[in-house]
Amino acid sequence: MAGNSKRRGAVRKAGSKKGMVVGSGGQRRRGLEGKGPTPRAVERPNHKAYKDSKRADKAGGSGQSGSSGGGGSRQGRTSGGKRNRQASEVIAGRNSVVEALRADIPAATLYVAGRIDSDDRVREALKIAADRAIPILETPRGELDRLTDGAVHQGLGLQVPPYEYAHPTDLMNPEAPGAPLVVALDGITDPRNLxxxxxxxxxxGGHGVIVPERRSVGMTASAWKTSAGAAARIPVALAGNLTRTLEExxxxxxxxxxxxxxxxxxxxxxxxxxxxxxxVVGSEGKGLSRLVGETCDQIVSVPMSSAVESLNAGIAASVTLYEISRQRAGR
Structure with a gap:
């Protein structure tokens, strides 16, 4: 019945905290107390650095190290992670794909555009891929355009792992045929020039190319494409410091x-x-950097008509290499 004081719950129990109370029970004071120093990023399980560290430890424990010694190895070197290319690349173009397959470069997938006009290069690419058990996927041209980032793929694309750079000392090979000839790039940022x-x-007749680790282009799919497959035969070395590398x-x-x-x-x-x-080839805008220029034994210019201010970096390198090759052949 209404008003029955014996009904359970009608009377507040003794010691209940409901209703008006004095103070916060120490909650505010505890909230103001320090919680100690903030843990480092690699110690916080939800932080990217923690996950990266765990992956690195796992890779190291399984013996898959990213560094390698000399002896012609082209294993990727990151020197502190400055250039750590985790994503795969897609080589575009018939010549580039065939040259890469001929060089036995590890490949994950060969993409072939639907209703492609077949020629000798396409047939050779398909045969090599089939012999090496490389998966072959027929792909719509729109999807192949996306995979190759809009490059002129001519209906063929080859997915390859990240480029494995050589070490500069690998290019100091006294047993190489002829006098060694190496090209170093100083501030070149266009992959087509590379x-x-x-x-x-x-x-x-050159023996290799050196690119700096910072402020320089790396071996991208665009560089592969422009090289027309020559990157499968010419090693590209990664230099942590170009000036010190030149001194070595x-x-x-x-x-x-x-x-x-x-x-x-x-x-x-x-x-x-x-x-x-x-x-050493400098950038078109700034040319050689000061320290690199001071390291050179000679500064050489390509004679040109006064109507032209400068040459493209790739063309300047080609003209110089031709002249050196011509002089070597004539002596």
Whole structure:
């Protein structure tokens, strides 16, 4: 009945905290107390650094190390993770794909556009992929455009793992045929220039290319494409510090020639063509950096008509390599 005081719950129990109370029970004071120093990022389970550290530990425990010694190895080197390419690349274009397959580069998938116009290169690519048990996927052209980032793929694309860079010391090979010839890039950021230079190095008897770890282009699918497959034969080395790398080459008996339009020596007048050489190519805008320029034994200029201010970096390297090759062949 209403008003029955014996009904359970009608009377507040003794010691209940409901209703008006004095103070916060110490909750505010505890909230103001410090919780100690903030843990490092690698110690917080939900932080990206923690997960990356665990993955690195797992990879190290299974013996899959990212570094490798000399001996011609092209295992990727990151020197502290400055250039750690985790994503795979897609090589685009018939020549580039066939050259990569001929060089036995590890490949994950061969993409073939639907209703492709077959020729000798397409047939060879399909045969090599079938012989090596590489999966072959017929792909709509729109999807192949997306996979190759809009490159001119000619109906073929090859997915390959991240490029494995050589170490600069791998290019100091005294047993290489002829006098060693290496090209180093200083501030080149266009992958098409890198691809063109690699192609010229292969065409004129060079032995390798050096790219700096920072502020420089790396081996992307665009560079693969421009090299027309020459990147499968010419090693590309990664230098942590280009100036120190050039000094090491000088100690190994190389002469370092820098290309600049204000050079002290005109290209046809160089006298060091028969010596072991490192040709340094600077960026089109800034040219050679100060420290690199001071490391060079000679600064060489390519003679041009006064109507032209400068040459594209890839073209300048090609002209220089041709002249060195011509002089070596004539002596």
């Amino acid at each position: 691809g063109a230079i690699i192609r010229s190095v292969a065409a004129f 080459f000088r100690k190994a008996g190389f002469f370092v020639l820098g290309l600049d339009m204000d050079g002290d020596v005109s290209l046809p007048e160089i006298t060091l063509a028969d010596e072991p050489l490192v040709i």
